[in-house]
Amino acid sequence: GQQVMQIPQYQHVQEGEDFTTYCNSSTTLSNIQWYKQRPGGHPVFLIQLVKSGEVKKQKRLTFQFGEAKKNSSLHITATQTTDVGTYFCAGLQAGGTSYGKLTFGQGTILTVHP
Amino acid sequence: NAGVTQTPKFQVLKTGQSMTLQCAQDMNHEYMSWYRQDPGMGLRLIHYSVGAGITDQGEVPNGYNVSRSTTEDFPLRLLSAAPSQTSVYFCASRVTGITEAFFGQGTRLTVV
Numbered sequence: 001g002q003q004v005m006q007i008p009q010y011q012h013v014q015e016g017e018d019f020t021t022y023c024n025s026s027t028t029l030s031n032i033q034w035y036k037q038r039p040g041g042h043p044v045f046l047i048q049l050v051k052s053g054e055v056k057k058q059k060r061l062t063f064q065f066g067e068a069k070k071n072s073s074l075h076i077t078a079t080q081t082t083d084v085g086t087y088f089c090a091g092l093q094a095g096g097t098s099y100g101k102l103t104f105g106q107g108t109i110l111t112v113h114p
Numbered sequence: 115n116a117g118v119t120q121t122p123k124f125q126v127l128k129t130g131q132s133m134t135l136q137c138a139q140d141m142n143h144e145y146m147s148w149y150r151q152d153p154g155m156g157l158r159l160i161h162y163s164v165g166a167g168i169t170d171q172g173e174v175p176n177g178y179n180v181s182r183s184t185t186e187d188f189p190l191r192l193l194s195a196a197p198s199q200t201s202v203y204f205c206a207s208r209v210t211g212i213t214e215a216f217f218g219q220g221t222r223l224t225v226v
Contacts, residue, residue: 001173006156009154033214033215035215041219042204042217042218042219042220043157043204043206043215043217044217045214045215045216048213048214088156088157090157090215100145100162100164100210101159101162101172102147102159102215103159103173104149104156104157104158104159105156106154106155106156107156107157
């Protein structure tokens with residue numbers, strides 16, 4: 001079945017440093033979504049990418065979808081303590097019988113030291 | 115607007131006991147799903163439903179049952195709890211198709 005791998009599993013940064021997490025799928029995706037989960041909280045939707053090569057920005061966050069629609073990345077510029085949490089990618093498989101299934105990556109736990 | 119409501123928030127079970135985790139949404143979403151979250155494993159899909167009366171298995175369905183008699187409710191049943199089912203369980207809903215998922219607050223389950 002579809003697998004979505006996310007790296008790194010953990011990332012510790014000093015406040016002000018940049019952060020990137022990467023997501024790779026074993027199959028072509030129809031779209032990819034990113035979620036953030038604060039410690040003790042539940043995942044909250046950040047953004048969705050649909051088009052090959054798409055790049056979207058939300059303030060200090062930049063999201064990219066690969067040309068082959070099999071990989072994606074989230075980059076945070078100048079991290080702040082409010083960025084602490086776990087970032088998940090989730091892929092929806094293109095075509096097939098896996099209708100509506102979102103497959104999540106393992107998540108990257110981000111710690112920001114002030 | 116309550117969104118997705120899960121109950122209970124915390125539960126301790128003894129091995130072999132059964133219980134039902136409740137999930138309700140008030141957004142008229144067609145698609146509902148259950149995930150479990152374990153350290154280093156991300157969110158793994160247990161069961162999902164694309165509408166009332168229609169359910170299907172995810173990647174880790176063993177030991178769990180679901181039903182979808184109404185659009186609003188999607189309960190998850192543990193038939194005979196095992197320590198391996200100790201986890202945090204999340205229910206999520208969305209409009210069918212390529213749309214964002216809304217998650218409940220989660221249920222932290224411990225099986226002893």
